[in-house]
Structures are given as structure tokens and as C-alpha cells.
Amino acid sequence: MRVCVVAGARPNFMKIAPVVRALTTRGISAGIVHTGQHYDERMSDAFFRELDIPQPFANLEAGAGTPISQTAEIMKRFEPVLVADRPDWVVVVGDVNSTVAAAMVASKLGVRLAHVEAGLRSFDRTMPEELNRIVTDALSDRLFASEPCAVANLQREGIDESRVFLVGNVMIDTLQANLERARAARAHARFDLEPGEFALATLHRPSNVDVRANLVSILSAIEYAAKRIPVLLPLHPRTRKRMEEFGLSQSIGGGRVKIVEPLGYLDTIGLIDKARLVLTDSGGVQEETTYLRVPCITLRDNTERPITVEIGSSRLVGSRYEAIVAAIDAAMSGPNRVGTVPPIWDGRAAERIAENLAAV
Ligand code: UD1
Numbered sequence: 001m002r003v004c005v006v007a008g009a010r011p012n013f014m015k016i017a018p019v020v021r022a023l024t025t026r027g028i029s030a031g032i033v034h035t036g037q038h039y040d041e042r043m044s045d046a047f048f049r050e051l052d053i054p055q056p057f058a059n060l061e062a063g064a065g066t067p068i069s070q071t072a073e074i075m076k077r078f079e080p081v082l083v084a085d086r087p088d089w090v091v092v093v094g095d096v097n098s099t100v101a102a103a104m105v106a107s108k109l110g111v112r113l114a115h116v117e118a119g120l121r122s123f124d125r126t127m128p129e130e131l132n133r134i135v136t137d138a139l140s141d142r143l144f145a146s147e148p149c150a151v152a153n154l155q156r157e158g159i160d161e162s163r164v165f166l167v168g169n170v171m172i173d174t175l176q177a178n179l180e181r182a183r184a185a186r187a188h189a190r191f192d193l194e195p196g197e198f199a200l201a202t203l204h205r206p207s208n209v210d211v212r213a214n215l216v217s218i219l220s221a222i223e224y225a226a227k228r229i230p231v232l233l234p235l236h237p238r239t240r241k242r243m244e245e246f247g248l249s250q251s252i253g254g255g256r257v258k259i260v261e262p263l264g265y266l267d268t269i270g271l272i273d274k275a276r277l278v279l280t281d282s283g284g285v286q287e288e289t290t291y292l293r294v295p296c297i298t299l300r301d302n303t304e305r306p307i308t309v310e311i312g313s314s315r316l317v318g319s320r321y322e323a324i325v326a327a328i329d330a331a332m333s334g335p336n337r338v339g340t341v342p343p344i345w346d347g348r349a350a351e352r353i354a355e356n357l358a359a360v
Pocket of ligand 1: 009010011037038039040041043044064065067070095096097098128129204206236237238241
């Protein structure tokens with residue numbers, strides 16, 4: 001059996017790593033196609049290196065663009081690659097533009113499609129990822145869910161339950177496998193931060209960074225946090241671009257907000273693990289803080305990952321200054337570790353996926 005695994009953007013890479021490994025361990029040939037949606041060394045190559053992901057057999061080099069032109073470009077470039085490769089399965093992960101583009105091509109060419117991280121829904125169709133999730137799931141022959149709520153969402157949408165499998169969270173597989181390495185790398189020390197005495201902030205969602213008022217409100221709240229605790233803010237390229245366009249200074253918080261380039265995987269995990277508090281609008285970071293039980297202030301009004309709020313360590317606060325500040329105060333006076341880890345996040349999701357695909 002041959003499987004083609006597609007990845008394109010930063011949050012895809014830590015998800016494909018355990019899947020490719022589990023398939024290969026079972027003797028299934030797994031070739032990777034990189035769409036090129038993310039292309040900076042720090043947004044892509046660094047993850048392949050750190051996580052020892054095999055080199056892609058094709059790079060579509062689709063690059064940046066409007067969401068529609070980017071998706072269309074990936075589709076156009078993936079078609080001839082898939083026609084030539086003709087695998088038994090295409091596996092896509094997550095909810096980025098590369099995911100839906102590859103899903104469309106596989107389906108139209110009649111290649112069986114499996115979606116890892118199926119069924120998540122924010123119920124907010126203004127969020128680009130939500131449309132990607134709905135379309136990808138509707139097209140998939142096999143749907144692998146990371147939390148029970150995702151299974152319920154798919155049932156509600158009328159997706160045949162014989163195609164849906166609750167397997168756990170591949171992102172947590174990678175976290176578990178690399179946590180000791182991440183701790184040994186001691187990223188906090190390189191940034192002159194004391195364990196348990198700093199906050200980590202990440203910010204990149206269009207709804208937060210493409211709207212000047214929202215970006216100003218969140219950066220002001222980060223400056224407020226910095227009065228209480230030093231803050232490290234690795235800046236996503238989209239956010240850096242917007243700050244420049246909006247004329248916002250990148251030196252904020254009087255030296256107590258350290259703005260740095262995007263971090264690699266091990267440093268990110270190591271810093272989350274040692275943080276007193278995380279402020280983020282990333283879905284993946286919400287899951288990682290839940291696993292590590294680190295208090296997480298989520299800068300969004302909704303989440304497609306409700307388990308991180310219901311039993312995990314995440315609290316939804318949106319982008320309003322007052323709400324974020326109140327959440328910072330509450331977290332700083334609360335315990336260092338909060339919430340519980342979902343039982344199915346046991347580090348074996350990729351094995352279950354490989355076993356499932358190998359069975360038929
Ligand atoms: C994408 C995903 C989002 C994910 C995020 C993680 C979609 C719809 N969005 O958003 O779900 O959470 O990745 O990073 O697929 N850029 C660079 N270098 C790079 C990559 C991007 O400079 O290596 C710049 C480009 O100017 C680009 C902008 O960042 O226009 C946005 O990149 P894009 O892939 O369109 O979306 P993200 O905001 O990264």
C-alpha cells in the first residue's frame with residue numbers, strides 16, 4: 001500500500017511527523033508532498049529537521065496569495081503530481097488552505113481521502129479554516145477525530161458514522177515524543193527567562209491581526225501583562241507585516257515584552273512547559289497548554305476545540321482589552337497548573353490511524 005501525505009503550513013508539520021512514522025513502521029510506503037504554503041526556514045524547514053520528517057518527494061512551491069488564489073494554485077500544482085503518483089490514499093491534516101486544496105484534488109481524481117483532525121467546528125464561517133474543515137470532511141472517505149465533540153459534529157452533518165474514528169490527537173503524539181528533548185534544550189534560559197516567571201504570547205489570526213483596533217487592543221493587553229511578568233512574543237510573519245502596515249512600533253512594554261522571530265518546535269514546547277501563563281489565538285497551542293496544564297488565555301471568541309475549555313486549561317476571552325486584562329489578573333492569582341488532560345490524548349493516535357488504514 002502507498003500513501004501520499006500532504007502538508008503545507010506550520011501547524012501541519014508536527015501533525016504529519018507521527019503519522020508518517022507510524023505508517024512506515026507498518027511497512028506502508030508514505031511519501032510527503034509539501035505544498036509550499038509556508039516557505040520561510042523558520043516556518044517550515046526547521047520543523048522537518050527538528051522532527052526528523054523525511055524530505056517531501058514533491059514541493060509545489062505555491063507560496064503566498066489571497067486565500068482563493070493560494071488554494072487554487074495548490075490545486076493546479078497538486079493535480080499532475082497526484083496523477084503521476086496514484087497512491088492508494090491521500091492523507092491530509094488540520095484545516096489550512098493546503099488541506100482543502102489537496103482534498104479537492106484527491107476526491108476529483110478518485111483517490112481515497114483520509115482527514116486527520118476531522119470534525120472540529122468553531123461554527124464561525126468568517127474564519128477561513130472553518131470552510132476548509134467543512135469541505136474537507138464532506139469529501140473524506142475516512143475521518144479521524146481527536147475529541148468526542150468532533151464525532152458528534154460529523155454525526156450532526158449526516159456523515160456516515162462507519163467512516164468516522166475517534167483516534168486521539170496526533171499533535172499530542174508529537175508533544176509526548178519530544179517533551180524531554182524540548183526540556184533539555186532550555187529555551188527559557190536563552191531568552192533570560194526564569195522558569196514559571198514569564199508569559200508566552202502568540203498571535204496570528206486574521207480576525208485579530210488584520211483589524212488595526214483588535215491588534216492594538218491585544219498588544220496593549222500584552223503590555224499590561226508585562227507590568228506583572230516578562231512576556232516573550234515570537235512574531236508570526238503575518239503579524240509582523242500588519243504591525244508595519246499599521247505603523248505600530250515593535251518595541252513595546254518598555255523592554256519587558258521581548259519580540260523575537262518565529263520559534264522552532266522544541267523551543268515552543270519548552271517555553272510553553274515553563275511558562276506561568278500563555279496568551280494565544282492558536283488552536284494548536286490551546287491543545288499543547290491543555291496537555292501541559294498551563295493556564296491559557298485564548299484570544300478568540302470561539303473555539304473549534306471545546307475540550308480545551310471544558311476540561312483543559314484554556315479560557316476564551318476574545319480581543320477586548322478589558323476582558324484580556326481581567327483574565328491575566330485571574331490567571332496570575334490562580335494556580336500554576338490547571339485543568340485535566342483528555343484521556344484519549346495518550347500519544348497513540350498515529351498508531352491507530354496507521355492500523356486503521358492498513359486494515360482495508
Ligand atoms: C495559516 C493557516 C492558519 C494557521 C497558520 C499558522 C490558512 C487559511 N491559515 O495562516 O490556519 O493557523 O497558517 O501559521 O491556511 N508568510 C511568510 N512566510 C511564510 C509563510 C507566510 O512571510 O513562510 C507570510 C506571507 O506574507 C503570507 C502571510 O504570512 O501572505 C500569511 O500566510 P498564510 O499561509 O496565507 O496564512 P497564515 O496566516 O500563516
